[in-house]
Amino acid sequence: MSSLDPIDIFRTEAAELLDCLEATLLDLGEKPDSTALIDTAFRALHTIKGSGAMFGFDRVAAFTHDFETAFDLVRQGKVPASVELVNVSLSAKDYIRMLIEDPDNTSAIIGEAVLDELKHLVAGEAPKPSAPPVASAPPAPQGTAVASPGWRLGLVFEADILRNGTNPLALLDDLRDLGPCQVVPRLDGVSDLAALDPEALAIAWDITLNGDVSREAIEDVFVFVGDEVTLTLTPLDVEAAPAPEPETATEAAPAALPAPAPDAAAPAAEARTGNRRPDDRPSATVRVEAGRLDELMDRVGELVIAQARLSQLAGLQTDVGIKSISEEIERLSARLRDTTMGIRMVPIGSLFGRFRRLVHDLSRDLGKPVDFITEGEETELDKTMIERLADPLVHLIRNAIDHGIEDPARRGAGTKGPTGRIVLAAEHVGAQVLVSVSDDGAGLDAARIRAKAEEKGLVAPGTPLTDQQIYQFLFAPGFSTAQEISALSGRGVGMDVVKKTIEGLRGSIDIATVPGAGTTVSLRLPLTLAIIEGLLIRVGEGRYVLPLSAVEECVELPAADRLTRGRDFLNIRGELVPFLRLRSLFGAEGEPDPHQKVIVIAAGDARIGLVADQINGKHQTVIKSLSKLHADVTTFSGATILGDGTAALIIDVGQLVAGDGAERIQDFQEVA
């Protein structure tokens, strides 16, 4: 049963709003003049304040109120959205997040400091050093200036508004907070007692509000009611004039631009028809707890296994009816599997968004201006994969900024501009996803890495190594070439963790670098963790699965190579491919098949052949992890269940390729 705790709902919603606020503030840092962005940020704040108060997060509401008050000056155009202001606003946003997530351990001092800074900035830059106005009486903004001492309001709610939990009386109280009000109910809609629906609202109100109050302040009162209220607003002093067309605002969102006052009626009328809140797009999405999706995936996995057994049995039957039902179920379960996997796919953009803040903060702290560019945000990946990618990408981006990008002075001296460039890109490549982090920095220094590796005793001096092999030292635990240890990176902790995480996701990691022009770290990842396309092979009596994505080709083992032990190399179209005999690797018993096959697999740049007795064909492999007790087994990355109910092991290709094949064979022979 999913939880419907309103507090949890508020937390989820607030988290989204805060994400939106952060993205908007970061955008604002780049485009400080955009009123649309300022409005979006303001709206997010306002909603957080309102729902925070509603759910009892009083500290959130109070802080956000002060934040909002200060930010209101920005909205009114009195204070420019400077870089400093954006930075402080980001801290304020972080504080709100802390208040929501862990209120007990969040000290109010932080909030006060942030607010002080914010107020200081706002006051310092305001042309009029007047005290920041409180929400109840903001000064009239230019444009929508209110010349009148009050308003006449017509308030007609939708009849079913009570069912949505809105209390019109509370809204009337909010109006009274703005200034003295005269509230007159319109009772003409109220029916006889017998016909009265106690859950429907039949009353409308006419209100005279006296006081120097802006239109926005009134509209803000109704911001949560949305289009369930028809609000007619008429300035009191215009009353005297002959019957002005009443302005109607259905939407309380602040107008995108300070409209010139004389023309105020026109945009307002427009608002009546169109719903202008940009985040109010109609979307039919359902929130589902992640655990339920995992459960669904498990069930589908079991279904696929059961279906495979059915197909196998049906294949032995002569009954056409059984065969056709089995085929039908095969088709259905394949579609169900694809749909289920599709549900779990999330655009990677949701992850990329988080790094903008990281880059922004790092670039500020390190004094290295950086342009952060993301590409392929719409690329979809399994959600578990996305969650687990977050930490490795943080490391890679940190490294790129800290080590990759040079100091602005050094960059300026070269042909590059002082501003560095980090590109985070994702794209689909076959059945894999390629995620890359590129910088336009100095590139890797192979000689320096090599020297460091020799110093650390990772490699004997003088060993011939390709550059690619040298870069692999970066992933060795405790390896760092940074001359100074900074707070961010240079401790050599991280890259080995990155490699481990990526390999844990059955992915691979490559480094490409051009001295002076930059470095690209590419991560190749499978689309999902749950099911892979596999190649089923037989070795002795055992059956094994190879990930099909790693398989390049299959060839017959030449007769001459069946017994020789001296040179385990194949000549495939002029290329020498070393091969491993899986029979000896797995200690298989019985007679080898007279027609052994070589499956050529690739991982990174390396190609290697695996000799099996038989190739059984493609297999939809539902991956089951191996038990913790088998953690010492590195040859296999997992297991799957075959059509006959037995388990088959999935060969860890990366491990086989990375390990020295000949050595392995020898080890196993010694054991045997």
Add this chain to the structure above:
Amino acid sequence: MMAETAESVGQDGALQVVMLRIGAETFALDAGMVREIIDPIPATRVAGARAHLASVVNVRGNVVPLADIRERFGMPQAVATRDTRFVVIEVAIDGDPVVVALVADKVFEVTEIQFGERQSVPKIGTSWRPEYIKTIVKFGEEFVIVPDVEKVLN
């Protein structure tokens, strides 16, 4: 959740156990850790795994290690007989619950053993590693081994 209940000895010193025979010895497993007892099913050998965990089996859609603890107690390997059963247990390994199928030559009964009948592990007269054994209990005329399953497996 059921794991590590081996110490769940009742107030009266009684412990519910499943009695089983492995090789020539009788073992008592805390009934709380036993999930089910199944007939032998085909196992898949795992190359490179430790000798007492040499294969895996499919238990209700999950691939679990098949543990043959004979080797741990210095007993010779044996082939399955009509009485052979797989006892599926859940045991905490470094704090995480792990499901394992344990090969037993015969499963006898679920019974209670008395705390008072505990015998200290003899220092001589056995080549067993003492950490594999929690205690030895006298049951009727027989001595029954209460193994420390986590240590035996890991």
